[in-house]
Amino acid sequence: MIEVSHLTKRYGQHVAVEDLSFRIEPGKIYGFLGPNGAGKSTTMNIMTGCLAATSGTVTIDGHDIFEEPMEAKRRLGYLPEQPPVYGDMTVRDYLRFVAEAKRIPSRERRARVEAAMERTAIADVAPRLIRNLSKGYRQRVGLAQAILGEPKFIVLDEPTVGLDPKQIIEIRDLIKSLGREHTVLLSSHIMQEISAVCDDILIISHGRLVASGTPQELEERALHGRALALTVRGERPAVEAALAGAGVRLERVEPSRAEEGCLDLALEWAGEKDPREAVFYALAQARLPILSMSAERMTLEEVFLQMTQDAPQAAQNAPEEAADAPQAMQEKEAQDDGRNL
């Protein structure tokens, strides 16, 4: 078990990680999710002994990473954001070096190295110099290094960044298969990736843990209400007045970006009764034409965005996430609409 408790890391005035506590139980795949700059890499660097915390502790199976680094690090395999490979070594030599540094007995070394290469599908490039390999191969060499010696815990920082779609699927499958024998913690800023592989998700934002649980739990948490998205022609006070008796809560009202003189509304309702008709008649009576209306379920993606956007600086990080979001939302919407209507 890895136990992180009250971890804080400050760089001068800037707080990268603030009072972060969580536990990693054996035998599961954990996803560490957060927008860029949320403190994922910092946390992982501290957990693996690459960085010292300002305060707080990390213990791995009861061994503090700073007090008993040798015992703790023996149980860890780490793939940092940038694969830590030596360009001037061949793949096989590099893995032999790591095997020796990990104190794998010399009798077993060869077999272990070959097994790790087999597993990450890099056996065909074993005699080549690492600097001549593509990014995807380097990433896999880094991964082979992390899993070498069968450590109990494997920490992977954004393992699929910079890979092509086929390689991403391969790496994901590999991570899933690793999850059968090892405890894996992987970080990502992409929701789909995490929900595709992980049993348990830790969402962090601005160095703080904002939510954790299985994908289902997180989804359920956000599904206590359902949402409606509308575009209405009219003024804000009139719209608010008209909707007052329709049994919905106005989540958001803002001028429409697509239509001149219109408002985009986001509505939520909690009860059993579908309020769409009520909304339609309420607005029709007030002579406020509805240009579009669609029912939305909150996807995990939106849960994530919602949770990480609450904090003040999130707006800066959001666009990148938001870029993937609409597409996912539309797909999901299309499915939901088919079901609901």
Added chain:
Amino acid sequence: MGAIYKRELKSYFTGMIGYAFIAAVLLFIGIYTTAYNLKYMYPMFEYVIDSSTILYVIVVPILTMRVLAEERRQKTDQLIYSLPLRLTDVVLGKYLAMVTLLAIPMAVISLYPLLLSRYGALSLGTAYSAIVGFFLLGCCLIAIGLFMSSVTDSQLIAAVASFAALILCFLMSGITQLLTTTAVASLVALTVVSLAVGIVVRLMTGSLSTALLAGLLCEVPLVGVYMVNPTVLEGAFAQILSALAVFDQLSNFLNGVFDLTAVVYFVSVTVLFLFFSVQSVEKRRWS
């Protein structure tokens, strides 16, 4: 330590740097051997060694510049930190790999006095004490270069800093002779040093009070000594500086004396800089 040592040593020979280093040392010493021993027929190999020390000023920075700086730039330091390795072992492994590399041309050079002695009367004792001294000096300078490489992630800065440090050591005995030896001059110079200590402490810790304390700790005894007995300070600055003249420690070896004080000096400087390097690598985690 073994894993790091093997990796480092191997990496010198997968690239150019190991061969280039050995070739440079052998070429330089070969030229002097040809000139002194073969052309002018001096029966003294120590002359060759004496003239060759400047070689270190050039080759040591080239050898040491990448050793820790490159790890940091390539981000392989994260691998080193996350592996179950002690940082002392890492630094020591890297250092010993460089020392081994230096030992290769030294082994070749060790044959020269034997060869030369077949054709004339050569004092083998003096020649070998000179070679041993030369090797120890090299080990000591490599430790200084290693430290310079540990403080930066740029190879260029590491090389320039090592070069500056080594050339300063090389020229130090000349510099000390230029200095006036009056007590006042020493006081002024040492005051400047105290100020520099304060500034360095301020930059490293960011705390003004610690810096003031460190500066005062150097300055107050100094002024005290000057008040009580100014003659103590006569030539003191020059003496302190001459302790930094690493290259000068070789002189007894060149005269055929196996100088234990110099051995202790070389070993102490080496251990000190290796310790600094470990601290500097350790400190990176705290930034």
